[in-house]
Amino acid sequence: MDRRYTEDELIAKLFAPLAGPAALGLMDDAALLPPCVNPMVATVDALVAGVHFFPEDPADSIAKKALRANLSDLAAKGAEPIGFLLALALPPDWTNQWLEAFAAGLAEDCKAFGCPLLGGDTVATPGPLTLSITALGEAAQGSFVGRSGARPGDALYVSGTIGDAALGLRLRRDAALRAGLSPKARDYLLERYLLPRPRLALAPLLRTSASAAMDVSDGLVGDLAKLARASRVAARVTTRDIPLSEAAREAIAIDPTLFELALTGGDDYEILFCARGNASEIERLASAASAPCVMIGEIIAGDGETIFLDAQENIMKFNRLSFSHF
Amino acid sequence: MDRRYTEDELIAKLFAPLAGPAALGLMDDAALLPPCVNPMVATVDALVAGVHFFPEDPADSIAKKALRANLSDLAAKGAEPIGFLLALALPPDWTNQWLEAFAAGLAEDCKAFGCPLLGGDTVATPGPLTLSITALGEAAQGSFVGRSGARPGDALYVSGTIGDAALGLRLRRDAALRAGLSPKARDYLLERYLLPRPRLALAPLLRTSASAAMDVSDGLVGDLAKLARASRVAARVTTRDIPLSEAAREAIAIDPTLFELALTGGDDYEILFCARGNASEIERLASAASAPCVMIGEIIAGDGETIFLDAQENIMKFNRLSFSHF
Numbered sequence: 001m002d003r004r005y006t007e008d009e010l011i012a013k014l015f016a017p018l019a020g021p022a023a024l025g026l027m028d029d030a031a032l033l034p035p036c037v038n039p040m041v042a043t044v045d046a047l048v049a050g051v052h053f054f055p056e057d058p059a060d061s062i063a064k065k066a067l068r069a070n071l072s073d074l075a076a077k078g079a080e081p082i083g084f085l086l087a088l089a090l091p092p093d094w095t096n097q098w099l100e101a102f103a104a105g106l107a108e109d110c111k112a113f114g115c116p117l118l119g120g121d122t123v124a125t126p127g128p129l130t131l132s133i134t135a136l137g138e139a140a141q142g143s144f145v146g147r148s149g150a151r152p153g154d155a156l157y158v159s160g161t162i163g164d165a166a167l168g169l170r171l172r173r174d175a176a177l178r179a180g181l182s183p184k185a186r187d188y189l190l191e192r193y194l195l196p197r198p199r200l201a202l203a204p205l206l207r208t209s210a211s212a213a214m215d216v217s218d219g220l221v222g223d224l225a226k227l228a229r230a231s232r233v234a235a236r237v238t239t240r241d242i243p244l245s246e247a248a249r250e251a252i253a254i255d256p257t258l259f260e261l262a263l264t265g266g267d268d269y270e271i272l273f274c275a276r277g278n279a280s281e282i283e284r285l286a287s288a289a290s291a292p293c294v295m296i297g298e299i300i301a302g303d304g305e306t307i308f309l310d311a312q313e314n315i316m317k318f319n320r321l322s323f324s325h326f
Numbered sequence: 327m328d329r330r331y332t333e334d335e336l337i338a339k340l341f342a343p344l345a346g347p348a349a350l351g352l353m354d355d356a357a358l359l360p361p362c363v364n365p366m367v368a369t370v371d372a373l374v375a376g377v378h379f380f381p382e383d384p385a386d387s388i389a390k391k392a393l394r395a396n397l398s399d400l401a402a403k404g405a406e407p408i409g410f411l412l413a414l415a416l417p418p419d420w421t422n423q424w425l426e427a428f429a430a431g432l433a434e435d436c437k438a439f440g441c442p443l444l445g446g447d448t449v450a451t452p453g454p455l456t457l458s459i460t461a462l463g464e465a466a467q468g469s470f471v472g473r474s475g476a477r478p479g480d481a482l483y484v485s486g487t488i489g490d491a492a493l494g495l496r497l498r499r500d501a502a503l504r505a506g507l508s509p510k511a512r513d514y515l516l517e518r519y520l521l522p523r524p525r526l527a528l529a530p531l532l533r534t535s536a537s538a539a540m541d542v543s544d545g546l547v548g549d550l551a552k553l554a555r556a557s558r559v560a561a562r563v564t565t566r567d568i569p570l571s572e573a574a575r576e577a578i579a580i581d582p583t584l585f586e587l588a589l590t591g592g593d594d595y596e597i598l599f600c601a602r603g604n605a606s607e608i609e610r611l612a613s614a615a616s617a618p619c620v621m622i623g624e625i626i627a628g629d630g631e632t633i634f635l636d637a638q639e640n641i642m643k644f645n646r647l648s649f650s651h652f
Contacts, residue, residue, distance in 0.1 A: 027556055028473050029399040029540050030369035032465065036362050042444055043356035044460060046413035048451045073355040087372035087413065087458035118368055125374045127453015132413035134370060134460035139358065147354050214355050230353050 005096055007122060014103035020083050020116025031118040033082065033136075039144055040082070041137045043073040049091070049128035053194075054172065059098045060105025061194045062129075067109050069217065070135035071198035072269040076215040078145040078207035079137030081115035081200070087132040089125035113200060143207040145273070150212035150231035154274035154299040157282065159199045159291050161245040162220050166265020167258060168193025171251075180254045185247035192245075196269035201291040206273055209282060213273035219264040222322020223272060225306045231274075234302020239263070240311050241296045263308070264318055274299055331422055333448060340429035346409050346442025357444040359408065359462075365470055366408070367463045369399040375417070375454035379520075380498065385424045386431025387520045388455075393435050395543065396461035397524035398595040402541040404471040404533035405463030407441035407526070413458040415451035439526060469533040471599070476538035476557035480600035480625040483608065485525050485617050487571040488546050492591020493584060494519025497577075506580045511573035518571075522595035527617040532599055535608060539599035545590040548648020549598060551632045557600075560628020565589070566637050567622045589634070590644055600625055 005013065011026050022031045047066050049055040057065075067084060074081055086106075090099075110116055115135065168189040171178045178186055199215075206213050212231055216223045220242070228235045244252070244262065252258045271293070275282055279295045286293035308316040331339065337352050348357045373392050375381040383391075393410060400407055412432075416425075436442050441461070494515035497504045504512055525541075532539050538557055542549045546568070554561045570578070570588065578584045597619070601608055605621045612619035634642040 024472065027552075029402050030367040030405070030463070032403075032470050032472070033366040033368060035365055035467075039361055040359040040366075041356040042359060042411060042460075042462065044411040044413050044445055044447050044458075046415055046447045046449045046458070048415055048449055048453070050452060051450055076355050077358075079356070085368060085370040085460050087370050087460075089372055089374055089456055119370055121370050121372045121458070123372045123374055124377055125453060125456060126376060127374070127451060127456070130415055130451060130453070130456050132370075132372070132447070132458040134368075134411050134413075136368065137356070141361075144358050146350065146358070226353075 005099065010099060010122065014099060015117060015120060018103065018107050018110045018117040020118060022083060023118050026119065036138060038141050039139045041074060041077050041079045041139050042134065043070055044132060044134040045069045046130065046132040048130045055128065057194060059101035063102045063105040064109045064195055066131050066133050067106060068196040068198045069269060070133045071113055071115060071200060072196060072215040072217065074135055074137035075198050075200045075203050076213045076271050077139060078143055078203045079139045080203060081113055082136040082138055083116045083118040084133050084135040085118050086120040088120065088122045089130040090122065091125055091127065091129050140207050145206045145210045145213045147212055147214050147227050147230035150227060150233050150274040150299045152233055152299055152301045154211050154276055155279050155295050156235055156237065156274055156297040156299060157293045158243065158270055158272050158296050159202055159293045160197065160270040161243045161248060162268055162270060163248050163262020163265060164189055164192035164245050165267035166261050167248055167251050169265065170261060177251065177254065181250055185250040188245065188247040189251065193267060196267065198269060199271045199291045201289045202271050202286060205285050205289060209275045209277065210273040211275060213271055216268040216270045216272050218266045219322035220268065221264045221308065221318055225304060225321060227272060228306055229304035232303055234300045234305040235297055236300055236307045237297035239308050239316060241294060243294050260318055264320055264322055331425065336425060336448065340425060341443060341446060344429065344433050344436045344443040346444060348409060349444050352445065362464060364467050365465045367400060367403045367405045367465050368460065369396055370458060370460045371395045372458040374456045381454065383520060385427035389428045389431040390435045390521055392457050392459050393432060394522040394524045395595060396459045397439055397441065397526060398522060398541040398543065400461055400463035401524050401526045401529050402539045402597050403465060404469055404529045405465045406529060407439055408462040408464055409442045409444040410459050410461040411444050412446040414446065414448045415456040416448065417451055417453065417455050466533050471532045471536045471539045473538055473540050473553050473556035476553060476559050476600040476625045478559055478625055478627045480537050480602055481605050481621050482561055482563065482600055482623040482625060483619045483621050484569065484596055484598050485528055485619045486523065486596040487569045487574060488594055488596060489574050489588020489591060490515055490518035490571050491593035492587050493574055493577050495591065496587060503577065503580065507576055511576040514571065514573040515577065519593060522593065524595060525597045525617045527615045528597050528612060531611050531615060535601045535603065536599040537601060539597055542594040542596045542598050544592045545648035546594065547590045547632065547634065547644055551630060551647060553598060554632055555630035558629055560626045560631040561623060562626055562633045563623035563635065565634050565642065567620060569620050586644055590646055590648055
């Protein structure tokens, strides 16, 4: 079509297909959710073009990143997705094609993660594209996994690999590094920045085994400090045990200072959690759930301190602890 | 203080005091809501400076307007507030003083409407101030008031007075009109634009008596058409019965074309609803709840048509049906 969609058209054509029954066809003032016998969890994330993603990123990956950042929070709480609400502020130059790709990406993830659209609001902005997603999830009775339950003696685990997204972001801005990497490593890191992988597959294991958990979104070092403060404990990490992808290792081999970036950069969307019991059994269960985790340290007595030991067992110092979009 | 708040500081000092127990001190990845034996309703609204409000509006009224727009949706569904999540994108020139006033306004409304903060995300934007609120509410079992239940023979009611906010917005931009009004009328209309009055007091009456309801946020004429379409009925309104404030009457006396603006402008945040039964009894119950309502017409057979009759019982034509921020 030659003209842009009206608000009614974009709701009917692009967003209604993503909606669950609770959304009432996106035709009412509010979604109507059935009673929830279990506790519900709710989380919100806002993303701004030029701040949280590049305006030129593919529209479908922008949509997916926004949803997945929220799903990662649900996963970290051991919750299963119920659905989400989307607030979308479109800049003056939006096109039907862009919005179709955005909705198509969102539709793929709604289906892949079992998380339908519950409601939304689309508005115009003279500024950059801005979107905010509120995700709702269902926790199992009595098994919400907070940040404050870590106790001395717990082992500390992290899922997936750390630092890939931060290195991917660096690659976007550092042509020399980009040129120095193998095409495979380059593409892998760039993709990891674009598309988080929310670890919903870990939610059942967290519900049964974790004393505390959080999603790593602002950098492992700073986020572990948050968990330690919330639990009023300290944490000791053996950095050689922190899982790194082959691509991250390749980048760090070129520039060893990137190791610190990997540990303090944001956008990992992996799960950091604490648990008692047999570590190899927990690692086995995580692998069986297709969400590999490894033990990287332990919780000790303290009040928010974090200790990161390098390969020589020396305490590492970081120039900054975490990444902030604020 | 001379420097601006860090993200941790503004959470701890400004937003944590607004948080309910479910927010876990705003220190976790997500809020944890207790099980809800009743159905839950969820709604989201986004507001952009320069689009939905004036950037120079008082910070406390910006906060209140954003929350109240959502509370109005809950009220229209016959729901009681549970709480809300806030996504706040701050422009480069934000100040501590502005944010303190914003949080103070929000705190007043959290208390006044029994709607605590459940979670939030604060980010930086190079663009205008943008905020998005997702409100959650509890509907009574079996008494959710949708838009689709209106039936021929129902009477049509509206709460409060119509058009005040649209006239207040016009006043902001029309110095001649502003000068022509009495100070009292001018101040009243300006205040009605700044501060919606969500009709939560009507929720119990809607639950027991309404066949359909919605909040009037984009103009009475266009919103009634939405309700009629959702219910697959038609509606006939006697425009002389539409409640107008003294201030609105004063403005319309100066410029009779403003009557159309009153009926098609946005931001009323009043409740439009349909009900059977004794009209004077419904109006009495609404007054007793301090949310006066009047009957303005009736639902008839049809498929989305709306008929507005003027004082001479002629069918009115409107240049546009409703106001859109999109």
